[in-house]
Amino acid sequence: MTTVLQYEQDDLGVVTLTLNHPETRNALTGTGIVEAMLDACHRIEHDPSVRAVIITASGPVFSSGGKIDEMQRQIGSGFGSDVLRQEYRQGIQRLPLAIHQIEVPTIAAVNGPAIGAGCDLACMCDLRIASEQATFAESFVKVGIVAGDGGAWFLPRVIGMARAAEMSFTGEAIDAKTALDWGMVSRVVPAADLLTTAQTLARKMAVNSPPAVRMTKRLLREGQTASLANLLELSAAYQAIAHKTPEHAKIVNDFMEAKAARQAARK
Structure with a gap:
């Protein structure tokens, strides 16, 4: 059985979490990734040897956010608004709280498109490094929904209200260079150098008190x-x-x- 989230820790206490469901482009919902991330966050918080965390993904896409077939399930007659509200509260909304509560630095190493909840996942981290192939889209309006995972809280804090409004109201993607110009990411590197760059930065943090x-x-x-x-x-x-x-x-x-x-x- 494929592990939807790979957990690796190096000799300095840097943990790398790799989203690993490429067949859905690492969708967060309907894949078990959220549950696996919650377990990983709990493990990290209870392990004093952990000194920094990197979140990245396998395949060409960082995360496609939500699965459309999950959305089809949610619009079914068997799901009232209150049921759906509770589903969000007990589901994906636990993820931003868990990541935000991690006491050690968190780095998103964004290897490709970060779409919808995938974009928000990157913004939940303390800082972001992007490959040249990365794009970012707060694209919820494109499918007629809102950011149910806290994106309206995280995104303005990362890039400011005006740019967050532009991304949220248009749903259009920005490329890695624009993300760098807007302060969404601190570095843009060739794809082959992404993980090494993130690991080097994390280890510079890990050697400190x-x-x-x-x-x-x-x-x-x-x-x-x-x-x-x-x-x-x-x-x-x-x-x-x-x-x-x-x-x-x-x-x-x-x-x-x-x-x-x-x-x-x-x-």
Whole structure:
């Protein structure tokens, strides 16, 4: 049986999650990918050895979002609006909450088209790297529905309200270069270099103090909604914790020892 989500962890604690349902172009609904992602998020949150997460996909498409045959099922007479609302709440809407709660950095390595919920999945991550073949489309209106997975929350925070409105109201795709210009992605690389680039970046994060990285991510997230006064208060509390971590103590002690050695060598 094909594993719809591959889970791999390297020696530095970088986990790579690979969507693996190419026959549906890695559709999130109706494939088991959402359930597998939820299990992976739970595993990551309970494994202190994990230091960064990469989300990518097999095949030429990152994710096609929702399956049309699933939508056909949902318009059937047996599904009332309240049933469908609960289906969303207990289904795909659990995914943005789970990814958003991951304490370590998350990187979307977008290998190809990210469509609808696939685009939103990329935006759920802390940052995005795109291959030259990547495209992004908030295309829900093209099939007569809305972003039921939180896209209206994530997309404006990534590219700003005006550009998010343009993508959402037209449903048209943007290419990787436009995504870079708009700040949706931080890098565009050749397809052959995508995963290596994402892994190199993740490993640069993974070598830093895990408590400091986790608290830094939390501060960045809180800074999106908190007042400056409240964020400063939280920063002071986190800083007090950081100063007492063994990772910080080792860095400071190593620096002081090296400084003493340099001073001794000059005498």
